[in-house]
Amino acid sequence: MNNIFIALDFENETLAWEFLNQFPEDVRPAVKIGMELFYREGPAFVEAVKAAGFTVFLDLKLYDIPNTVGHAVRNLARLDIDYLTIHTAGGVEMMQAAVAGAAEGAQSVGVQAPKLLGITQLTSFSEATMQATQLVEASMAESVTHLAKLADEAGLAGTISSAFESQMIHDATRAGFLSITPGIRLAGDAIGDQSRVVTPGRAHEMGADGIVVGRSITQAADPVAAYQQVVAEFTQGA
Numbered sequence: 171m172n173n174i175f176i177a178l179d180f181e182n183e184t185l186a187w188e189f190l191n192q193f194p195e196d197v198r199p200a201v202k203i204g205m206e207l208f209y210r211e212g213p214a215f216v217e218a219v220k221a222a223g224f225t226v227f228l229d230l231k232l233y234d235i236p237n238t239v240g241h242a243v244r245n246l247a248r249l250d251i252d253y254l255t256i257h258t259a260g261g262v263e264m265m266q267a268a269v270a271g272a273a274e275g276a277q278s279v280g281v282q283a284p285k286l287l288g289i290t291q292l293t294s295f296s297e298a299t300m301q302a303t304q305l306v307e308a309s310m311a312e313s314v315t316h317l318a319k320l321a322d323e324a325g326l327a328g329t330i331s332s333a334f335e336s337q338m339i340h341d342a343t344r345a346g347f348l349s350i351t352p353g354i355r356l357a358g359d360a361i362g363d364q365s366r367v368v369t370p371g372r373a374h375e376m377g378a379d380g381i382v383v384g385r386s387i388t389q390a391a392d393p394v395a396a397y398q399q400v401v402a403e404f405t406q407g408a
């Protein structure tokens with residue numbers, strides 16, 4: 171399934187490959203490579219995962235001035251990745267620089283530009299924590315919808331939020347704008363540091379176009395079975 175991303179939150183590539191090698195060759199889940207693994211193993215690991223046939227979502231959550239983000243995205247797009255995250259909080263100009271950088275970098279090596287996804291409000295934030303941290307009175311719904319509209323205006327492919335906001339994002343953006351949602355747990359699994367959490371089936375019902383699942387799969391006694399359960403629940407609804 172290309173819209174169910176397993177978060178490869180492992181310390182190094184040996185552990186990541188041990189995990190991936192449990193999947194039969196005809197099952198190639200989409201994978202999300204985040205800061206932990208990228209900062210250790212770098213672009214070579216991304217290229218190896220892509221070469222092994224996996225859809226690659228690079229989750230680096232870029233956030234800087236427009237010139238810096240645009241040039242960073244231009245380099246990352248040369249890796250032939252499928253998705254890349256940037257922060258919507260960097261503003262429209264920063265996001266537009268990222269869109270331009272993605273097109274330039276991909277074109278320079280003859281690959282497809284990655285779909286850019288804007289981080290809205292992290293799924294680890296509750297409404298109260300967000301308001302206190304950012305010194306705002308806006309509700310979670312208002313904030314996420316506002317940031318999704320900015321991302322849409324800047325030309326991003328979609329946003330990252332919790333599934334609680336998926337429907338309002340769809341209502342506020344153009345048709346086809348993606349709502350991809352982490353903060354997913356199989357029933358009974360520990361929530362840990364997440365706040366806005368739903369099951370795969372509920373995420374589907376709430377309008378998520380795709381989900382990111384880490385520990386409910388990677389920490390499961392049988393990760394392949396857990397992945398299959400996630401796929402079944404997300405495909406069929408709760």
Ligand SMILES: O=c1ccn([C@@H]2O[C@H](COP(=O)(O)O)[C@@H](O)[C@H]2O)c(=O)[nH]1
Pocket residue numbers: 177179204289291292293294330331352353354364382383384385386
């Ligand atoms: O708002 C966000 C943005 C990104 N993430 C990332 O998704 C996974 C979730 O892992 P779990 O183990 O399923 O909690 C992780 O890589 C985060 O960096 C997010 O959780 N929330």
